[in-house]
Amino acid sequence: MVILMMTEFTPFSALLGGALLGLSSLxxxxxxxxxxxxxxxxxxxxxxxxxxxQWRWSFLLGLVLSPLVLTLFDYQxxxxxxxxxxxxxxxxFLVGFGSYLGSGCTSGHGICGxxxxxxxxxxxxxxxxxVAIIVVFISKHLx
Amino acid sequence: MKLxxxxxxxxxxxxxxxxxxxxxxxKVINFLDITGNWDPSLMFVMGGGLLVFALGFFFVINKRIxxxxxxxxxxQFFIPKRKLIDKNxxxxxxxxxxxxxxxxxxxxxxxxxxxxxxxxxxxxIGMMLMGMFVARATLKVSDAKTSVVDNDSLSSVMTATDSx
Numbered sequence: 001m002v003i004l005m006m007t008e009f010t011p012f013s014a015l016l017g018g019a020l021l022g023l024s025s026l027x028x029x030x031x032x033x034x035x036x037x038x039x040x041x042x043x044x045x046x047x048x049x050x051x052x053x054q055w056r057w058s059f060l061l062g063l064v065l066s067p068l069v070l071t072l073f074d075y076q077x078x079x080x081x082x083x084x085x086x087x088x089x090x091x092x093f094l095v096g097f098g099s100y101l102g103s104g105c106t107s108g109h110g111i112c113g114x115x116x117x118x119x120x121x122x123x124x125x126x127x128x129x130x131v132a133i134i135v136v137f138i139s140k141h142l143x
Numbered sequence: 144m145k146l147x148x149x150x151x152x153x154x155x156x157x158x159x160x161x162x163x164x165x166x167x168x169x170k171v172i173n174f175l176d177i178t179g180n181w182d183p184s185l186m187f188v189m190g191g192g193l194l195v196f197a198l199g200f201f202f203v204i205n206k207r208i209x210x211x212x213x214x215x216x217x218x219q220f221f222i223p224k225r226k227l228i229d230k231n232x233x234x235x236x237x238x239x240x241x242x243x244x245x246x247x248x249x250x251x252x253x254x255x256x257x258x259x260x261x262x263x264x265x266x267x268i269g270m271m272l273m274g275m276f277v278a279r280a281t282l283k284v285s286d287a288k289t290s291v292v293d294n295d296s297l298s299s300v301m302t303a304t305d306s307x
């Protein structure tokens with residue numbers, strides 16, 4: 001199976017969007033004292049998994065509603081999902097299982113963790129990047 | 144006030160994900176596809192995010208912690224304190240990377256994509272939650288087996304007072 005879909009190299013919007021991610025994480029830590037790690041916020045939003053779910057729900061609500069804000073400014077977004085159902089089912093489980101076991105994902109380890117030079121986060125991010133690159137190589141070029 | 148800050152930070156985070164196109168799985172997969180149609184954009188996303196967060200962390204937050212000041216609206220900084228690179232961290236990263244590579248979706252973009260009402264996004268989130276619960280159950284079983292008090296996880300948060 002070879003799906004070759006080009007996406008344009010967009011350094012400026014990437015840099016701007018990245019800076020907004022960094023700013024959000026920074027403000028969240030400065031104001032509320034919390035790390036903006038999405039996997040932990042998701043798992044912690046269940047009462048059985050954490051003691052204070054309210055602020056987590058609030059953060060997730062903002063995250064879910066964010067595309068509406070951009071629509072107000074006429075910002076067009078497009079994302080098509082061309083991933084097969086089996087990949088979604090297996091991948092979704094692995095993302096949840098791995099981020100819980102490894103205490104974080106692209107946001108918590110990748111930005112907040114590396115940003116404060118945490119050795120655990122640096123190791124985790126390098127490892128999951130390499131594994132993801134290998135998996136993409138296998139699924140796009142070998143299968 | 145804390146809840147309003149949470150809501151606004153969530154909004155800002157989602158806007159960042161959308162502007163940077165992290166919400167587009169194809170964009171993520173093309174970033175990971177270094178031998179194919181490589182799209183290096185996400186390197187800039189990470190660069191921009193790290194630049195802003197790291198500068199703010201070392202010039203604002205670390206100074207605040209050093210002066211034993213609290214966050215603006217909260218009682219303490221919840222910053223992971225763990226240093227040990229253990230098996231769970233490594234195994235977790237391998238599983239997470241495999242799932243991320245298969246789908247091009249990680250937890251943030253999954254949530255920011257909910258309003259697209261794409262069935263695959265809901266399936267992804269459902270499976271992600273299931274994975275989290277299974278991981279927690281697995282950790283509980285292994286904790287019970289060793290039955291040793293895990294000092295490492297007990298001290299996983301530090302307060303403003305015991306940081307330095």
